[in-house]
Amino acid sequence: MDARAHSSQEVLSTLQALVADDLRRVNQVIIDNMQSEVGLIPQLAGHIVSSGGKRLRPLLLLMSARLCGYQGRRHVPLAACVEFIHTATLLHDDVVDESALRRGKATANAVFGNKASVLVGDFLFSRAFQLMTRDGSLEVLQILSDASAVIAEGEVMQLLTSNDLETNEAAYLRVIESKTAKLFEAACRIGPVVADRPRSDVDALARYGMALGVIFQLTDDILDYSAEQAALGKTIGDDFREGKITLPVIVAYERGTEDERRFWSRTMEQLEQSDDDLDHAIGLMRRHDAFGETLRRAEAYGNTARQSLAGFDDGIERRTLDDLISFCIARGF
Incomplete structure (x- = not known):
């Protein structure tokens, strides 16, 4: 494990340790609320909930409440609620994208079928609203x-x-702010709300969550083309095969020659792809510094996130949330 990976793991470990008791309660709420007399529901929901995710969104809710000095218990079921919303969207996304793998494991739709995945996703949304x-x-x-x-x-x-x-980049950013960053923002907003903090604190943590969510998706879009991910046995190139227009593609296309643009049109718009096309696409992205440009955008959002924390007391909570910004950016290296 290199120094970056070790440092990243330390950030997550610190975050999880700070809210360990609350996180255990969240996990119990999740288990309790996945239960149903319809046996397929807990079976399928359990498949995705236990598939190795970091619980990052509920962790953000728990941590933002702790940063704001909250002493109650409302944040626990609300953190479970956030995880249910996230899980429901994953179930639906994998059906829409026809994905067979997530984090190197078979997706729920690959195991149980599309119809069951969509319906259990609906069940989890309903559970979230009950909470x-x-x-x-x-x-x-x-x-x-x-x-x-x-x-x-x-x-x-x-x-x-x-x-x-x-x-273009503006349209792409609107997509990721909505589909990914909005739930980060909501998780961070709820902490100061339940702690009854001033509106300025609520808005500051919401800005932090939005910026962090954008960083997370930007680096995710880089990782889809990462040789390091391939070496870890994870699938790469899913976005390419599906023709998803992410920032690395936008940069490479805008900076490309006419021949290169014809390549992108064939592979991304017409989805006419051969075995060598993914490697060629990655080569073009490197030639035009598309990954570096995407990381620079992530670092700019990192500055916004850090500025959003400036008004909170310096302590282990604020420092850990600050370190989490670096963790999310470092994923892209």
Whole structure:
């Protein structure tokens, strides 16, 4: 394990350790609320919930509440709610994308079929809304229901921009702010809300969450073309094969020659791909510094995230959230 990987693992370990008791309670709430007399529901939901995710979104909610000095228990079921929304979107996304693998493991739709995955995704959305209403706060309900609507809009926007090389950076950023970063933002917003902190603190942590979510997706889009990921046995090139227009593609296309643009049109718009095309695409991205350009965007969002934390007391919570920015950026190297 290299120094970056070791450092990244330390960030996650510190984050998980700080909220360990709450995280155990969140996991219990998740297990309890996956139960159903319909046996396929807990079986399929358990498949994806236990598939190795970092629980990053619920961790952000727990950590933002801790940063704001919250001493109650409302944040625990709300963190589970955020994870259910995330899990439901993953189930639906994998069906839409016809994905067979996630984190190197078979997706739920590959194991159980598309119909079951969509319906259990609906069940998890419903469970999330049950948890929201039990909390009893209209403000929390509005935050999470608004986020759910925006996420759905983001997925539709991505569908419309797929296979369309006229997609520019601004349109791409609107997609990832909606489909990925909005739930990060909501998770970070709820912490200060339940802690009854001033609106300025709520808005600051919301900005932090939005910026962090954009960074996370930017680096995810780099990792889809990463040789290091391939060496770890993870699938690469899914975005390429599906014709998803991400920032590395946008940069390489905009900076490319006419011949290179014809290549991108054939492979991404017409989806006429041969075995060698992925390697050629990666070569073009490197030639035009598409990965470096994408990382520079991530670093700019990192500055926004750090500035958003500036008004909070210096301590282990704020330092860990600051380190998490570096962790998310370092994923792209």
